[in-house]
Amino acid sequence: xxxxxxxxxxxxxxxxxxxxxxxxxxxxxxxxxxxxxxxxxxxxxxxxxxxxxxxxxxxxxxxxxxxxxxxxxxxxxxxxxxxxxxxxxxxxxxxxxxxxxxxxxxxxxxxxxxxxxxxxxxxxxxxxxxxxxxxxxxxxxxxxxxxxxxxxxxxxxxxxxxxxxxxxxxxxxxxxxxxxxxxxxxxxxxxxxxxxxxxxxxxxxxxxxxxxxxxxxxxxxxxxxxxxxxxxxxxxxxxxxxxxxxxxxxxxxxxxxxxxxxxxxxxxxxxxxxxxxxxxxxxxxxxxxxxxxxxxxxxxxxxxxxxxxxxxxxxxxxxxxxxxxxxxxxxxxxxxxxxxxxxxxxxxxxxxxxxxxxxxxxxxxxxxxxxxxxxxxxxxxxxxxxxxxxxxxxxxxxxxxxxxxxxxxxxxxxxxxxxxxxxxxxxxxxxxxxxxxxxxxxxxxxxxxxxxxxxxxxxxxxxxxxxxxxxxxxxxxxxxxxxxxxxxxxxxxx
Ligand SMILES: *Cc1c(COP(=O)(O)O)cnc(C)c1O
Numbered sequence: 001x002x003x004x005x006x007x008x009x010x011x012x013x014x015x016x017x018x019x020x021x022x023x024x025x026x027x028x029x030x031x032x033x034x035x036x037x038x039x040x041x042x043x044x045x046x047x048x049x050x051x052x053x054x055x056x057x058x059x060x061x062x063x064x065x066x067x068x069x070x071x072x073x074x075x076x077x078x079x080x081x082x083x084x085x086x087x088x089x090x091x092x093x094x095x096x097x098x099x100x101x102x103x104x105x106x107x108x109x110x111x112x113x114x115x116x117x118x119x120x121x122x123x124x125x126x127x128x129x130x131x132x133x134x135x136x137x138x139x140x141x142x143x144x145x146x147x148x149x150x151x152x153x154x155x156x157x158x159x160x161x162x163x164x165x166x167x168x169x170x171x172x173x174x175x176x177x178x179x180x181x182x183x184x185x186x187x188x189x190x191x192x193x194x195x196x197x198x199x200x201x202x203x204x205x206x207x208x209x210x211x212x213x214x215x216x217x218x219x220x221x222x223x224x225x226x227x228x229x230x231x232x233x234x235x236x237x238x239x240x241x242x243x244x245x246x247x248x249x250x251x252x253x254x255x256x257x258x259x260x261x262x263x264x265x266x267x268x269x270x271x272x273x274x275x276x277x278x279x280x281x282x283x284x285x286x287x288x289x290x291x292x293x294x295x296x297x298x299x300x301x302x303x304x305x306x307x308x309x310x311x312x313x314x315x316x317x318x319x320x321x322x323x324x325x326x327x328x329x330x331x332x333x334x335x336x337x338x339x340x341x342x343x344x345x346x347x348x349x350x351x352x353x354x355x356x357x358x359x360x361x362x363x364x365x366x367x368x369x370x371x372x373x374x375x376x377x378x379x380x381x382x383x384x385x386x387x388x389x390x391x392x393x394x395x396x397x398x399x400x401x402x403x404x405x406x407x408x409x410x411x412x413x414x415x416x417x418x419x420x421x422x423x424x425x426x427x428x429x430x431x432x433x434x435x436x437x438x439x440x441x442x443x444x445x446x447x448x449x450x451x452x453x454x455x456x457x458x459x460x461x462x463x464x465x466x467x468x469x470x471x472x473x474x475x476x477x478x479x480x481x482x483x484x485x486x487x488x489x490x491x492x493x494x
Contacts, residue, residue, distance in 0.1 A: 020450035021063040021070045031060035062453070065318070068473035069452040069482060074246070074278055074313045074428075077471040081379030082317040082372035094368045099354045110370035111354045116377045117309070117323060120385060121283045123302055130332070131325035132361040133311070133369050137277035138194035139362060140308035140324040145198045147306055147331045148238035148271035149184050154331075155269035156181065156236050168335045172203050181236060187229050188240040189213040189221055189252050192275055195240055208235075219245055219252050223260055230268040237270045243298055243307075244279020247457055247466060248413060249396075249428030251279055251297025258300035272304040277322075278470070280307060281314045282426065284386050291393065293423045314389065314427075316472040317372040324361070332360040392427045392469045395476045399467060402484050403431045408491035410434055412459050429467040430459060433491070439463055445490045452486050 023031075034056040044052075063070045065077045078086070099107040110133060118128050134140045150167050153175050157165030164170045164178040176183065186199050186209040200206045211218070212225040219242065230237050239261060242252040253261065265272050274280075282298035285291040301307065305328060311321030326332055337359045358364045380388065404411040404418050412430040415421050433439040443456035443465050455466045467483070 021067045021453040022450055023060045027059040031056050068471050068479055071467040072453045072455045074468045074470045076313045076316045078318045079316045079376045079472050082376040085372040085375035086318045089368045089371050096366050096368050097358045097364055099356045106368055107354050109374055113370040113374040121280055127327050128325050130329040132357055134322040134324055135320040136322040137308050137310040140322045141195045141198040141275055142201055143324045144273035144306040144308055145202050146335045147326055148273055149202060150335050151271045151331050152236040166334055182234045183208055185210055185235045186238045186240050187212045187226060190219050190242050190245045191240055192246050195275055219250055227264055230264055230270055239265055239270050239272045241274040243274040243276035243301055248430055249426035250424055254296040255299035262303045273306045274301050274304045275308045277308055277310040278313045280309045281389055284389055294426050311373055313470050317376055321369045336360050388472050391474045391476055395474055395479055396427050396429050396469050397422045397425045398480045399429050399483050400425050408434055412464055427469045430464055432464045449486045
């Protein structure tokens with residue numbers, strides 16, 4: 001019985017998702033009604049718990065990760081190799097915390113997986129081979145800004161000859177006052193909300209995240225404005241690059257301007273962080289003209305000091321998984337070292353020197369979330385991931401083209417050049433309906449079809465919809481036919 005149940009679940013999660021992308025109202029109500037009001041005095045059999053989960057809870061899930069037509073948020077999916085590995089992770093429940101080379105291979109595997117990711121993104125191992133797995137891009141952005149905060153204040157302290165210089169050791173307030181500084185600021189263009197959250201968590205303050213964009217393009221850096229902010233004497237700065245903006249999927253920089261920003265950061269002792277949650281995947285693409293604009297968007301990213309990437313989006317491994325790379329491993333350990341716990345230091349050391357994850361990231365005890373990454377990377381290889389991303393981009397471009405040509409819809413950001421729009425398209429499609437009342441209920445109407453799911457968002461102060469294509473199951477022709485059928489019916493109010 002138990003085996004049968006597990007097999008059924010396994011099949012449901014692996015096979016094509018054929019039911020709707022959202023659960024029915026009845027299934028949601030039934031699941032909600034099945035939740036206990038309080039902890040029962042005595043436990044139930046394993047089989048009855050399994051029944052409850054499979055019969056009551058699972059039918060109220062959405063198709064988020066297992067449907068190819070769930071385009072809300074950026075959910076990705078779970079490749080078969082990653083699904084297998086993730087089950088192994090739960091079954092063996094290894095703790096990836098201290099590198100103990102005679103006790104377990106897990107830290108070696110994690111470190112190896114970091115190296116494989118660097119290869120995937122064409123980041124040079126000789127400068128970038130360090131970093132860690134996180135719970136997602138938000139966690140990685142916290143690491144990036146924390147390292148930045150440490151680094152820029154150390155720089156300022158060295159310039160002024162101050163003794164106090166480590167926030168990790170001495171404290172934020174103490175270091176700032178010894179330098180007569182009023183704070184740290186983050187300079188960016190259209191940063192993801194989680195970067196602003198990271199600034200809040202770290203005591204930098206959400207209001208100290210400043211836009212330094214051009215007046216005619218909210219995503220491009222205005223280098224004059226940037227230099228003016230960097231030159232301030234009352235604050236030190238971290239520059240955050242939106243390597244992939246969440247609404248449009250477009251990039252803040254394109255190679256040459258990134259090099260200019262790097263020079264300015266060096267001149268003023270600033271840290272450069274790139275939020276490449278999904279944008280870093282642009283580096284997988286080849287040099288063909290078809291993808292040139294995307295490729296340029298992540299060009300030069302190896303010049304920044306730290307990089308955020310997401311595992312549970314385009315890499316298609318299960319929640320929760322992100323990664324973080326930095327060119328300054330010492331800074332990460334100055335912030336995150338788990339001081340004065342002798343029992344947690346690595347004893348024996350055989351094989352390569354592998355850092356203990358607990359000294360370079362937020363957690364001590366951690367899940368072995370590197371294993372699904374490792375398995376999926378080996379299963380697809382470079383070319384498998386490249387081919388997957390190409391399908392996603394081609395589908396996005398086909399849908400955009402149809403929307404551009406349709407009289408009921410407007411493709412966003414508004415432009416008169418279809419060629420330009422398509423060249424800039426990564427894996428997101430942003431659009432609105434021209435008729436105001438239809439536009440107000442557009443995402444609801446599309447989602448009510450239950451055949452596909454989109455996120456409602458806002459652009460230029462009015463409602464808009466976003467189709468984010470991130471699942472490994474994408475089939476360009478099949479999914480294109482479904483999407484335009486739904487959008488055509490919604491436009492005709494059928
Ligand atoms: C999704 C996303 C994040 C937040 O990622 P989580 O994995 O949800 O923590 C941060 N930055 C960008 C650009 C994103 O797309």
